Amino acid sequence: xxxxxxxxxxxxxxxxxxxxxxxxxxxxxxxxxxxxxxxxxxxxxxxxxxxxxxxxxxxxxxxxxxxxxxxxxxxxxxxxxxxxxxxxxxxxxxxxxxxxxxxxxxxxxxxxxxx
Amino acid sequence: xxxxxxxxxxxxxxxxxxxxxxxxxxxxxxxxxxxxxxxxxxxxxxxxxxxxxxxxxxxxxxxxxxxxxxxxxxxxxxxxxxxxxxxxxxxxxxxxxxxxxxxxxxxxxxxxxxx
Numbered sequence: 001x002x003x004x005x006x007x008x009x010x011x012x013x014x015x016x017x018x019x020x021x022x023x024x025x026x027x028x029x030x031x032x033x034x035x036x037x038x039x040x041x042x043x044x045x046x047x048x049x050x051x052x053x054x055x056x057x058x059x060x061x062x063x064x065x066x067x068x069x070x071x072x073x074x075x076x077x078x079x080x081x082x083x084x085x086x087x088x089x090x091x092x093x094x095x096x097x098x099x100x101x102x103x104x105x106x107x108x109x110x111x112x113x114x115x
Numbered sequence: 116x117x118x119x120x121x122x123x124x125x126x127x128x129x130x131x132x133x134x135x136x137x138x139x140x141x142x143x144x145x146x147x148x149x150x151x152x153x154x155x156x157x158x159x160x161x162x163x164x165x166x167x168x169x170x171x172x173x174x175x176x177x178x179x180x181x182x183x184x185x186x187x188x189x190x191x192x193x194x195x196x197x198x199x200x201x202x203x204x205x206x207x208x209x210x211x212x213x214x215x216x217x218x219x220x221x222x223x224x225x226x227x228x229x230x
Contacts, residue, residue: 032216043221051216107157
């Protein structure tokens with residue numbers, strides 16, 4: 001069965017420090033991987049995705065993520081965190097094969113960036 | 116190009132009443148997904164629709180819940196005889212008729228409160 005794990009419920013970092021939000025996945029085939037961010041009382045906003053090619057993907061707001069096939073991970077990173085990055089971050093996966101376009105979601109990681 | 120529009124943003128219903136949640140996808144998008152987000156939990160897939168077709172409803176409760184995406188007009192998620200456990204944020208997302216690598220765009224959600 002397909003699944004996504006975000007092992008940390010909450011991540012705290014100081015402003016200006018690098019941040020990492022972890023995501024691991026399990027799919028039967030090759031994955032498409034996505035990161036979304038949710039600000040309080042808002043919908044989800046697309047950040048970036050991995051489809052194929054370069055394992056390092058760059059996205060919105062200075063975020064990037066690295067696809068690691070051997071570790072089945074897709075961790076979200078940013079070199080220098082901003083207070084405004086504080087939000088809920090969701091990782092999602094979709095199997096490349098088959099006709100089902102349903103996204104499987106992690107439970108989210110709450111990022112708090114302290115001034 | 117307006118984003119995914121959901122209305123109402125907030126909906127209060129008494130137990131036993133019906134709740135109707137509306138979602139207008141982005142222009143040019145023919146795929147609609149409904150998700151439910153419970154407090155302290157992640158997103159749970161409910162249903163995936165194309166125009167006039169339900170593609171995957173594996174996440175829909177067997178009773179009281181239904182969804183449609185008519186040829187004209189918004190997608191509707193209907194909850195009959197609501198109970199307190201239905202209180203949640205319901206998100207709609209839409210995507211284009213492209214491959215499984217296409218990201219979905221989310222509305223701001225409808226927050227349903229059952230009193």
